[in-house]
Amino acid sequence: MTGTTGLFEHYRSPTVDEAVDDAGTVRSGYGPVVPALEELGGVGLAAAVGEMGRERRARGVVFGTFVDGELVEHPFPLDPLPRLVPAAEWAKLARGVEQRTRALNAFLADAYRPAGRRRGDAGADRPEAVRAGVLPEWLVTRSPGYRPGAASLAGPGQARVAVAGMDLLRAADGWVVLEDNLRVPSGLGYAIVNRDSARAALPGLFDGVPGLAEPHDAVAVLRAALADAAPPACAGTPRLALLTDGPVNTAWFEHRLLAEAMGIPIATPDTLWARADGGVEVAVDGDRVPVDVLYRRFDEDDLAAHLNPVGTPLDVLLGEAVRAGRLALANVPGNGVADDKATYCHVPAMIRFYLGEEPVLDAVPTWVLADEADYAAVRDRLGELVVKPVDGYGGQGVVFGPTCSAAELAELQAEVAATPHRFVAQEPVDFSTVPTLVDGVVQPRRADLRVFAVAGAVTRAVPAPLTRVALEEGSLLVNSSRGGGSKDTWLLL
DSSP states (O other), X not given: OOSXXXXXXXXXXXXXXXXXXTTSOBXXXXXXXXXXXXXXXXXXXXXXXXXXXXXXXXXXXXXXXXXXXXEEEEEOOEEEEEEEEEHHHHHHHHHHXXXXXXXXXXXXXXXTOXXXXXXXXXXXXXXXXXXXXXXXXXXXXXXXXXXXXXXXXXXXXXXXXSEEEEEXXXXXXXXXXXXXXXXXXXXXXXXXXXXXHHHHHOGGGGTTOTTBOOTTHHHHHHHHHHHHTOOTTOOSSOOEEEEOOXXXXXXXXXXXXXXXXXXXXXXXXXXXXXXXXXXEEEEETTEXXXXXXXXXXXXXGGGGGXXXXXXXXXXXXXXXXXXXXXXXXXXXXXXXXXXXXXXXTTHHHHIIIIIOOOOSSEEOOEEETTSHHHHHHHTTOGGGSEEEETTOOTTTTOEEGGGOOHXXXXXXXXXXXXXXXXXXXXXXXXXXXXXXXXXXXXXXXXXXXXXXXXXXXXXXXXXXXXXXXXXXXXXXXOOGGGTOEEEEEEEEO
């Protein structure tokens, strides 16, 4: 398409746009869908938004946020215009995310390796990467996410990260990794349901688009990876269950969707029982069903707060079953040491050390303020940078220096000066926009991409990435908890 008409006639982005170039011409990758979008027009797309809203309300597609200690559920907005990712770009993203997941799993195995592996060798219990001078020892020992007791919570050869979610941004020079999510990453279920909603409301949009990846294919890949985590004592087909704390969880909708899609039961703390052989079983419709692998979907810090039906703390019940070789947890507790923001800038070195490869994807320039030299380099530049707590996730505690008032900047500088070890600073990324329907008009809005990888016998990026989009003009906040929405992501294979 050599020009723009209708919906895109006055479309101009303040940065690189994935659908329209600087001359206002629709990029070739969006050629298959633009005619259908133009035919629908603003009225047709607005009608599709209404249809999608009704369908999603009927299915209960919501996410939760805590307001004054109370869980409040919100609709998970879906924009009707899909985001298209060309085959060559997806191939590179998949390779890069798989590579990072393999390297981070290697780091976790190293950080939690059995004590005293080389007796008589001074420092033998330190991670190999620390001994080799590749990583500083404090990166492990002082990390808020390091849990020494978690060393015994993975079976022999088990990938501690069974499911990873990597957040990526498309900058002017290509894709960069913003952060790694290795604890209980959410969003895969929303990527799947987004396709359902889009196809139901806009069936004609999918006509004539060959080779489109199907997000539902991720379900079988996820299930296989979880089965690969089964403990050595497991005989036959591994029995899986999804462990959740239930309706109090902000991703409760997703937990139910994934459990149903995989055909596995949901386990809550009050339904788990100890078995005489040291394993666990879950109560399902009045029966007790043995479980080999629990797909853990709530924070490890909350495990000890829950009791099973006879009053055993859940962390004790599960820990004993894992150590007895009768149960596997996926993801394994303790992964916070690897998705700590201070760890992020060391991942390229991990890739070279553990894998002997060069990083496929670039990272954002990052300063770890626990390092005196790094702090000195940016002490007077916080107003130009993005400041993040090292142990934060989900956008919690992130401060955009360029948007701070003088008073807010002074407060930030004082907080960082008092406890620099709690923060990292990053260069802002002027990331891409995608066409988004706002009040019936197509407008450019910034978007990120969460790509999921699963690690079992092999590590594989699944064909169900989640696009999150900022809905306010000029906003960089794509998190649903901060007012963002989502899109159906089309992988053009």
